[in-house]
Amino acid sequence: MKPLVQVHNITAAYDNNVVLSNVNLDVNENDFIGIIGPNGGGKTTLLKIIIELLKPASGVIKKDPNLKIGYLPQVNSIDKQFPITIRDVILSGRFVNDKWWSKPSKQTLQKVDELLEFIGLKNVHNMPIGELSGGQMQRIFLCRALMSNPNLLILDEPNTYVDKTFEASLYNLLGELNKDMAILLVSHDVGTISSMVKTIACVNGGLHYHHSNKITNEVLQSYNCPIELVSHGHVPHRVLKHHEHE
Ligand SMILES: Nc1ncnc2c1ncn2[C@@H]1O[C@H](COP(=O)(O)OP(=O)(O)O)[C@@H](O)[C@H]1O
Ligand SMILES: [Mg+2]
Structure with a gap:
C-alpha cells in the first residue's frame, strides 16, 4: 500500500x-x-x-x-458568471500537466471529445457555462478533473x-x-x-x-x-x- x-x-x-x-x-x-x-x-x-x-x-x-490530483469542487463554489464554454472548462483540466502556453495535443483534444460524449453534452460544447444546470456543471467539472489523468x-x-x-x-x-x-x-x-x-x-x-x-x-x-x-x-x-x- x-x-x-x-x-x-x-x-x-x-x-x-x-x-x-x-x-x-x-x-x-x-x-x-x-x-x-x-x-x-x-x-x-x-x-x-x-x-x-x-x-x-x-x-x-x-x-x-x-x-496528481483531479478535483471536482462543490458546485456552489464555482463562479458561473465566468465567460467560458463547456469545452474550454474541460480542456482547462490539462494545465495540471501542460504548460499554459502550450497547444493542446491531438490526444488531449480527443480526450475532451470522449468526455463530452460520455456526459452527453457534445452537441452543446460551445455553450457558456452560465446557461447550465447544476447537474450539468457537475458533469463538466468531473470531466475537467479527469483531464489530467490523476x-x-x-x-x-x-x-x-x-x-x-x-x-x-x-x-x-x-x-x-x-x-x-x-x-x-x-x-x-x-x-x-x-x-x-x-x-x-x-x-x-x-x-x-x-x-x-x-x-x-x-x-x-x-x-x-x-x-x-x-x-x-x-x-x-x-x-x-x-x-x-x-
Ligand atoms: N472561506 C471561509 N471563510 C470563513 N469561514 C469559512 C470559510 N469556508 C468555510 N468556513 C466555515 O468553516 C466551517 C467548515 O466549513 P466547510 O469545510 O465548508 O464544511 P462542510 O464542507 O463540511 O460543509 C463552517 O463553519 C464554515 O462556515
Ligand atoms: Mg462542503
Missing part, C-alpha cells in the same frame, strides 16, 4: 476560528474513501488543505512526488444536483476509475456511499476513520456522529443530524 497523501495532526482555521483540529488521514493507492459529516463539519476545508488551496494553521502534509480523484458532493440516471452511471464510472486511481468522495448520501466506498471518514471538527464501508448507527454514535435512518422506497438512507464533537 503506497501512501499518496499523509495528513498529520492538522489544524485548520479561518481567521482565528478553528474548524478542524488534530486531523490525521492517510490516503493510499487504490483507496476509495467516503467522507461524511454534517454541514459545516469541515469536509470541504479538509479537501482544500489536501489540494493546498488552504494552508493548515498547524500540522504537516506529506505527498508522494508523483501525486492518480487521486477528489470529489466534493458530486451528486448534489445530478439526476438519478446520471447518478447511476457516475457511480459505475467511479467504480471503474478506482481500478486506476484513489478516490476521496464527499457525499451526504451515506446509503449510496457505503455501498460504493471501501472505507469511511466522518468529519465533524475532527476526523474519525472507519476501516470498512459498513457503517451502522452504533458505529457512528461511538464516533459521536449520530445518524438517522430514513427510508426512500426500498433503499435505506442514513441522514446525518447536526452534532457536536467533544
Whole structure:
C-alpha cells in the first residue's frame, strides 16, 4: 500500500476560528474513501488543505512526488458568471500537466471529445457555462478533473444536483476509475456511499476513520456522529443530524 497523501495532526482555521483540529488521514493507492459529516463539519476545508488551496494553521502534509490530483469542487463554489464554454472548462483540466502556453495535443483534444460524449453534452460544447444546470456543471467539472489523468480523484458532493440516471452511471464510472486511481468522495448520501466506498471518514471538527464501508448507527454514535435512518422506497438512507464533537 503506497501512501499518496499523509495528513498529520492538522489544524485548520479561518481567521482565528478553528474548524478542524488534530486531523490525521492517510490516503493510499487504490483507496476509495467516503467522507461524511454534517454541514459545516469541515469536509470541504479538509479537501482544500489536501489540494493546498488552504494552508493548515498547524500540522504537516506529506505527498508522494508523483501525486496528481483531479478535483471536482462543490458546485456552489464555482463562479458561473465566468465567460467560458463547456469545452474550454474541460480542456482547462490539462494545465495540471501542460504548460499554459502550450497547444493542446491531438490526444488531449480527443480526450475532451470522449468526455463530452460520455456526459452527453457534445452537441452543446460551445455553450457558456452560465446557461447550465447544476447537474450539468457537475458533469463538466468531473470531466475537467479527469483531464489530467490523476492518480487521486477528489470529489466534493458530486451528486448534489445530478439526476438519478446520471447518478447511476457516475457511480459505475467511479467504480471503474478506482481500478486506476484513489478516490476521496464527499457525499451526504451515506446509503449510496457505503455501498460504493471501501472505507469511511466522518468529519465533524475532527476526523474519525472507519476501516470498512459498513457503517451502522452504533458505529457512528461511538464516533459521536449520530445518524438517522430514513427510508426512500426500498433503499435505506442514513441522514446525518447536526452534532457536536467533544
Ligand atoms: N472561506 C471561509 N471563510 C470563513 N469561514 C469559512 C470559510 N469556508 C468555510 N468556513 C466555515 O468553516 C466551517 C467548515 O466549513 P466547510 O469545510 O465548508 O464544511 P462542510 O464542507 O463540511 O460543509 C463552517 O463553519 C464554515 O462556515
Ligand atoms: Mg462542503
